[in-house]
Amino acid sequence: MSAQLLDIISSAAIFYIVAAGLLIVFGVMKIINFAHGGFLTIGGYAALVTTELGLNPWLALPLAALTGLVIGALVEHFVVRPLYARPLDAILATWGLGIVIGQLITIAFGREVQFVQSPVKGTTSLLGEDYSLYRLLLVIGALVLAAGLAAILQGTRLGLMTRAVIMNESLARGLGINSGLVRFASFSVGSALASLAGALITPLSSVDPNMGVPWLVNAFMLVLVSGTSLVSLAIATVVLGGAQVLISAFWSPILGSLTIVVLAAVILRIRPQGFARE
Amino acid sequence: MNRVLLSASPQLRKILGLALLALLAVGVAPFLLDIYTVNILVRSLLYACVALTVDILWGYTGILTFGQSAFFGIGAYACGLAFSHLGLSPTVAILAFVGGLAVAAATAALVGWLAFGYGVSPIYVSVVTLVLPIVVTQILFSGGTFTGSSSGLSGFDTVDLDLETWFWIAGGALVILTTAAWIFVRSDAGRLLVAIRENEQRCEYLGINTSLLKTMILVAAALVAAAAGYAYAAYTDVIAPELAGFVFGTELVIWVALGGRGTLIGPVVGAIVIDLVSAYLSGSLPFVWKLVIGLAFVLVIVVLPQGFVPLLRKGWRRLSRSAPPAEPISALRPAPGASRRHSTAGTSLALQHVSRHYGSLKVLAGIDLSVRPGELLSLVGPNGAGKTTLIRCIADGHERSGGRVLVQGNDIGRRSPQRCVAFGIGRKFQTANVFETLTVAECLRLARHRLERPSWWARGSTLSVPEAALNVISATGLDRELGAAVTHLSHGMKQALELAMVLALEPSVLLLDEPTAGLTKPERALIGGILTTLAREHALSILLVEHDLDFVREISSRVVVLHQGRIVLDGTVAEVVDSALVRTIYAGEEHAVTGAAR
Numbered sequence: 001m002s003a004q005l006l007d008i009i010s011s012a013a014i015f016y017i018v019a020a021g022l023l024i025v026f027g028v029m030k031i032i033n034f035a036h037g038g039f040l041t042i043g044g045y046a047a048l049v050t051t052e053l054g055l056n057p058w059l060a061l062p063l064a065a066l067t068g069l070v071i072g073a074l075v076e077h078f079v080v081r082p083l084y085a086r087p088l089d090a091i092l093a094t095w096g097l098g099i100v101i102g103q104l105i106t107i108a109f110g111r112e113v114q115f116v117q118s119p120v121k122g123t124t125s126l127l128g129e130d131y132s133l134y135r136l137l138l139v140i141g142a143l144v145l146a147a148g149l150a151a152i153l154q155g156t157r158l159g160l161m162t163r164a165v166i167m168n169e170s171l172a173r174g175l176g177i178n179s180g181l182v183r184f185a186s187f188s189v190g191s192a193l194a195s196l197a198g199a200l201i202t203p204l205s206s207v208d209p210n211m212g213v214p215w216l217v218n219a220f221m222l223v224l225v226s227g228t229s230l231v232s233l234a235i236a237t238v239v240l241g242g243a244q245v246l247i248s249a250f251w252s253p254i255l256g257s258l259t260i261v262v263l264a265a266v267i268l269r270i271r272p273q274g275f276a277r278e
Numbered sequence: 279m280n281r282v283l284l285s286a287s288p289q290l291r292k293i294l295g296l297a298l299l300a301l302l303a304v305g306v307a308p309f310l311l312d313i314y315t316v317n318i319l320v321r322s323l324l325y326a327c328v329a330l331t332v333d334i335l336w337g338y339t340g341i342l343t344f345g346q347s348a349f350f351g352i353g354a355y356a357c358g359l360a361f362s363h364l365g366l367s368p369t370v371a372i373l374a375f376v377g378g379l380a381v382a383a384a385t386a387a388l389v390g391w392l393a394f395g396y397g398v399s400p401i402y403v404s405v406v407t408l409v410l411p412i413v414v415t416q417i418l419f420s421g422g423t424f425t426g427s428s429s430g431l432s433g434f435d436t437v438d439l440d441l442e443t444w445f446w447i448a449g450g451a452l453v454i455l456t457t458a459a460w461i462f463v464r465s466d467a468g469r470l471l472v473a474i475r476e477n478e479q480r481c482e483y484l485g486i487n488t489s490l491l492k493t494m495i496l497v498a499a500a501l502v503a504a505a506a507g508y509a510y511a512a513y514t515d516v517i518a519p520e521l522a523g524f525v526f527g528t529e530l531v532i533w534v535a536l537g538g539r540g541t542l543i544g545p546v547v548g549a550i551v552i553d554l555v556s557a558y559l560s561g562s563l564p565f566v567w568k569l570v571i572g573l574a575f576v577l578v579i580v581v582l583p584q585g586f587v588p589l590l591r592k593g594w595r596r597l598s599r600s601a602p603p604a605e606p607i608s609a610l611r612p613a614p615g616a617s618r619r620h621s622t623a624g625t626s627l628a629l630q631h632v633s634r635h636y637g638s639l640k641v642l643a644g645i646d647l648s649v650r651p652g653e654l655l656s657l658v659g660p661n662g663a664g665k666t667t668l669i670r671c672i673a674d675g676h677e678r679s680g681g682r683v684l685v686q687g688n689d690i691g692r693r694s695p696q697r698c699v700a701f702g703i704g705r706k707f708q709t710a711n712v713f714e715t716l717t718v719a720e721c722l723r724l725a726r727h728r729l730e731r732p733s734w735w736a737r738g739s740t741l742s743v744p745e746a747a748l749n750v751i752s753a754t755g756l757d758r759e760l761g762a763a764v765t766h767l768s769h770g771m772k773q774a775l776e777l778a779m780v781l782a783l784e785p786s787v788l789l790l791d792e793p794t795a796g797l798t799k800p801e802r803a804l805i806g807g808i809l810t811t812l813a814r815e816h817a818l819s820i821l822l823v824e825h826d827l828d829f830v831r832e833i834s835s836r837v838v839v840l841h842q843g844r845i846v847l848d849g850t851v852a853e854v855v856d857s858a859l860v861r862t863i864y865a866g867e868e869h870a871v872t873g874a875a876r
Contacts, residue, residue, distance in 0.1 A: 082580050088342055088404075092535065093579040095528060099572035106565045217412065217524070224405060254420040261409045269392055272399045 002127040004249055008242040010135040013142035015237040015260075017200055019219035020145060020230065021193030027166045027228035028186040031083070031090040032220060035075065037212025038101030039068050039191045043198025044207040045105055047116045057119035057203075064199035065192045072191025076184050084183075098212065106209040118203035134203055141200060145193075149230055162186060166228050214257075221264035227276030236275045240264060287737065290461065297457040304449030308442040315554070316445055320513055322553040323448035325533075327455055327506040329549035330542065331499035332530045337539030338463055339495055340475030344527040345389070345407030348414045349382045349500040351522020353507025355418065356381065358431045358517035363424070366435040371512075379504050385410070386500035390493030396676060396694060400478075411524040418519040430518030437512045444513050451509075452546065455502065459542055466732030469720050471495070476713045483673065483711075485699035485728035485783060532575045538585025547587060610757060613726075613742040613784075624687070626651045626702070626819040627672065627787050632681035634667050634843075641667045642843045645681070649787070651817040654810060656830040658823075658854075659840035660863055665823045666708060668840065669789045672821070673698050673705040685787055699728065704785025708792050708823075710772035714765040718756055718775060721764060722747070725779035746812050747781035750774055753804040754797075769796040777805065781812075788812070788820045794829065806833045831855050839863065 018040065025033045046064035050057060075097060083090040120137060123130040153159040164172040165182045173179050198212070205211075222240060226232040240260045248256025267274055308316050328350050335341045356378025357371075364370045389410060393403035418425045425431070439447075462468045473481050474488050481488045511517045520526060530549075537548025552571060559567040578585060627649040634642040642664045649655055657665050671678040672685070675693040683690045685701040695705075713721050723732065723741055730742070743751070751757050754774035764772065773796050780788065790809075794802040810833050812818045824830050830837060830851070837854035839847035841863050847854050854860060 079576060079580055086583070088401075089579050089583060091342075091404075092531065093576050096532070096572050096575035096579065100569060100576065103565050103569035103572055107569070111565075213525075217408070220408075221405070252420070254416050258413055258416050261412055265392075265406055265409045268402060268405060269395070269398065272397065272402070 003129050003131070004245060006127065006129060006131050006135075007245045007249070008238070010132075010139050011245050012234075012237040012241040013139040014135075014201060014204075015218065015222060015241045016142045016234060017138065017145060018194075018197045018215050019222045019226075019233060019237065020149065021190035021197065022219045023223045023226060023228070023230065023233050024149075024186050024193070025190035026223050028162060029080070029084070029090075029183050031080070031087045032094075032223070033080075033187070033190060034091050034095035034216065034220075035097040035101065036094075036190075036194045036219060037216030038098035039072065039194035040198035040201075040212040040215050041101060041105060041207070041209060042067055042071065043195030043200075044116075044202040044211055045109060045198075046195065047199040047202045048109070048114055048207050051117040057117045060116070060119075060199045061196060064195040068195025069188050069192035072194075073184065073188040075191065076187035080187060081180075081183075098216070102209045102212075109209070111209055113206045113208045115206050116202045138200060146230065146234065153230075158182070158185065218260045221261050225264045225267050225274030227273060229276055232275040232277075236264075239275075289464070290736070293457060293460055297453055300453045300456075301450065304446060304453060307449070308445045313441065316441055318554055318557040319550070320441070320444045320448045321510065322550045322557075323445075323452045324506045324510050324513075325530075325553050326546045326549040327448075327452050328503045329530055329533045329537070329545040330452075330455055330459060331502050332534045333539060333542055333545040334459060334463070334471070335495065335499050336531065337534060337541070337545070338468075338471040338475065339492065341492060341496070342404045342531070343407040343499075344404065344524060344531065345410040346499065346503050346530050347524070347527035348407075348411040348522050349386065349503035350507035350510070350526070351411070351414055351418070351519070352382045352385065353378045353504030353509075354511035354517045354521050355425065355507075356504070357436075357508045357511035358434060359425065361436055361512075362431050362434040366437070371437065375505075375508055378508050379501050382500040382504035383497050386497040387493060390489070390496045394489035394492050407527070408524065411522055411527050414522040415519045415524070418522060425519075426517075428519060430516065432516040434515065436515050448509065448513075451506075456542055456546055461735050463542070464737065465735050466723055466738055467734045469716065469724065470727070470732075472716065473713050473720075473724050476715055477711065480711050480713065481724070482695045483699065483705050483707075484725050484779065485696050486724070487696050532571065534585075536571075536574060536578055536585055538587035538589075539583075541585065541587050544585050544587030548585070609740045610748060610751065610760070611740050611742050612748055613729075613744045613782075623651075625649065625684075626686055627821070628682075628684040629668075629672070630682040630684075632668070632671055632678050632683060634664070634671055634677065634679050640843055642671065642678075645843075645845060647838065647845065647848075649819045649821065651786070651819055652813050653836055654813040654820045654822065654834050655836045655838060656822045656824050656834040657838050657840060658825070658827070658830060658860070662842075663840040664843045665840055666791055669705065669791055669821065669823060672787075673703050673789055699783060699785075702786035703789065704780040704783045704787070705789040706776050706780045706791060706793050708795075710769065710776050710796075712764050712772050712776050712779070715763060717761055717763055718767070719760040721775060721779055722751075722782055725782035728783060743778070743782045744784055746808060746816070747778040749808050750778040750781060750805065753808070754801055770798065770801065773797060774801070774805075786818060788818055790820065791823045792825065793822070794824075794826075802829060809833055827855055827860075 022033060022036045025031065043064035046067050047057070047060035050060040050063060079093055079097060080090060083093055118134055120134045122133055124133045124136065126136065153163055161172070161177045161182050164175070164177055165179050169179050222233065222236050225240070226236045240263055243263060244256050244259040247259050307319075311319070328346050332343060332346050335343050335346075356374045360370050360374030389403070389406050392398075393406050419427055421427060463471060470481070470486065470491060474492065478488050507521065510521070533548040533552055534545040536552065537546070538544025556567060582589065625648045629645050629647040632642060632645040633640070645668060657668065659665055672683055674695045675683070675690045675698065685698065685703055688701045690698050690701065713724065716724070719741055722743055723738070726741070726743065732738070754771060756771060756775055756778065759767065759771070764775065767775065773793065777790070777793050794805055797805065806829060809820055809822070813820050813835065822834070834851050837849065837851055838845055839854060839860055846863070847857065847859055
């Protein structure tokens with residue numbers, strides 16, 4: 001039983017890491033970045049490059065985040081900016097970008113499944129279980145990420161501006177806040193977080209050019225039920241991620257893989273605002 | 279058929295001629311093309327049928343769907359499973375076809391029920407259609423040897439037809455479907471799709487059941503996709519879960535976007551060309567080709583949202599110096615029987631203890647009001663008094679928090695706006711609420727939709743509207759703009775158009791939220807005259823929200839003053855407009871009001 005508990009906590013942490021960037025972009029820009037899966041894949045391959053170059057596996061994290069940040073900034077400027085007024089088209093254009101990223105990676109690295117080196121190996125004893133140390137480190141990573149995002153949003157000037165844009169963009173603009181800058185920063189940071197998440201999760205499985213798609217779908221559903229709040233996202237990842245762990249363990253892994261999308265669709269039908277408060 | 283053809287409009291004759299040419303091309307193509315191309319084209323033509331349904335859903339109706347692949351997969355598996363497990367016989371083939379279509383239709387109806395319920399957000403349909411293919415694929419994966427799991431089924435005994443016949447079936451079906459879709463979207467009923475995309479709320483307040491209509495379109499699209507899937511499985515002899523998958527669902531959207539959404543022919547051409555080229559390049563440059571498609575898709579969405587076909591069409595027009603075909607303009611005529619008088623007896627509108635609160639904020643508290651036929655009641659009060667909220671509570675059963683609303687004796691309960699319209703409600707919104715990309719005539723025809731069933735295949739040449747609407751139209755010069763797109767009209771003209779549309783509903787209780795804002799003084803006077811005539815001679819009950827007290831004084835037969843969610847005064851014009859209380863309320867002196875109300 002305690003194995004399931006640890007699975008629930010670490011799965012929720014992983015989903016939180018994967019979905020946080022998508023939520024920030026959705027909160028600020030009111031668009032869903034369907035290239036999020038592509039950025040995740042970029043992060044995974046950044047980890048692969050680190051492994052192949054024989055570098056310290058921890059270096060994969062800053063490398064992934066930096067790559068995501070730069071590409072995200074370019075994408076925001078050239079693709080997303082013209083689509084501010086067309087949110088549905090922004091979904092499609094970013095989905096197209098995801099395809100482009102996937103194909104470029106296929107051309108560069110091939111389509112086969114590859115493995116990366118984990119920065120931490122082995123297990124540790126917790127609650128009477130021998131549990132993967134790396135998964136436990138991801139829980140700490142998620143907590144650090146949540147604390148860091150909260151500190152930025154609550155404690156810095158850019159964070160204040162971001163919160164203002166999330167609540168009421170036209171009013172924020174009227175007050176002299178450069179909402180274009182906030183959008184640019186949010187999209188770049190969101191993309192960097194996606195790539196960072198990709199680098200963090202690859203030691204658990206493997207990399208392939210389409211690895212981002214299932215993560216994208218789950219993250220998309222989690223963001224829809226969380227609205228624009230990082231707190232709601234934490235609740236949603238625990239509830240839905242937890243349900244997925246339990247259904248996979250006690251019922252069937254195939255049903256487990258559907259848990260998040262189906263539950264989220266049901267929740268949104270009954271309560272359109274999902275886990276958000278209003 | 280000949281009579282239909284002869285009476286058809288030149289545009290219809292042209293498209294039927296083009297369809298015949300296309301059929302002819304389908305007939306000879308297998309003899310002119312090499313066998314590999316024909317082989318691939320059968321598949322491409324079936325895909326194009328599905329792309330067509332995505333265009334109707336997304337391009338015309340605005341329902342962005344990622345899930346048409348699921349219905350294609352359902353049709354394909356109906357065929358593959360039946361032939362694999364039951365063997366091939368005509369009975370099995372027919373039952374599998376009917377069964378597959380039935381499952382697809384039921385699934386689409388479920389999607390519609392989920393996505394188009396009251397209060398469900400507009401993006402929800404995209405969410406459900408994204409979830410659907412994922413669920414269907416996982417079900418197929420978990421089917422073990424029955425569904426063939428991830429590798430699918432192949433090599434089952436299938437219908438023995440030669441390649442040419444398959445080509446004729448797929449090509450013929452595509453031409454017929456495209457032609458039918460072309461005729462439908464240009465018919466009077468077909469304009470509804472665009473109207474829903476443009477302004478669903480206005481559609482509901484014109485008494486149109488948009489949820490039912492969208493569900494019907496989903497079901498029809500699912501049937502076509504499932505039939506195409508069935509043919510695909512019977513033709514290729516291979517089925518795999520990817521056919522039902524989310525990636526194929528998004529590919530369909532990409533083909534439609536590249537060809538040109540909302541053009542029918544664009545998505546058809548897009549699907550055929552892209553699939554054919556993919557087949558040719560799959561050996562040599564598979565990844566580069568997918569990269570090119572991805573890049574083209576991003577580019578088209580960003581800089582060319584209408585796709586390639588409209589661009590080609592524009593280029594062709596410039597080359598041939600021909601103008602785009604003019605839309606036929608309807609002639610107006612008075613609607614028969616529309617000048618009837620409503621009964622003057624009893625109450626047409628009764629509100630009992632109606633309240634509305636948002637959380638702890640009370641906007642309306644215990645409103646009791648009854649309106650007789652023939653009354654022109656003006657609702658006045660300062661901003662935030664609850665006037666517009668009151669109008670909303672009368673026109674939509676979901677709006678109020680408590681109390682009852684009776685329209686012509688019918689309790690509106692929790693009924694949707696569209697059902698309230700059927701009881702006799704007509705609502706004009708505060709800001710002009712019309713269909714921006716449609717023409718004036720099309721807007722008026724949509725307003726008549728409830729009373730005169732529009733044709734599913736033709737465009738009416740005349741448009742019958744009740745006299746009162748005709749008066750508004752001619753008084754404001756709208757009759758000279760019948761063929762113009764609404765977006766080019768001035769603000770005042772749009773207001774007048776919405777009023778005319780509401781009057782075209784032939785309501786017995788008319789709710790008008792500042793109907794004359796943005797109109798010139800002579801226009802206001804004219805509209806005032808029309809309203810008083812409607813109340814006096816046709817015994818309509820009119821509820822008017824107005825800030826201009828002079829206008830109120832001129833036309834009202836009764837004035838109700840609303841303040842902080844309560845009725846504080848109710849009487850004749852003389853009693854109310856000149857009362858000290860009204861002046862105090864507008865001046866905002868709080869204590870004076872509460873004192874007087876006590």
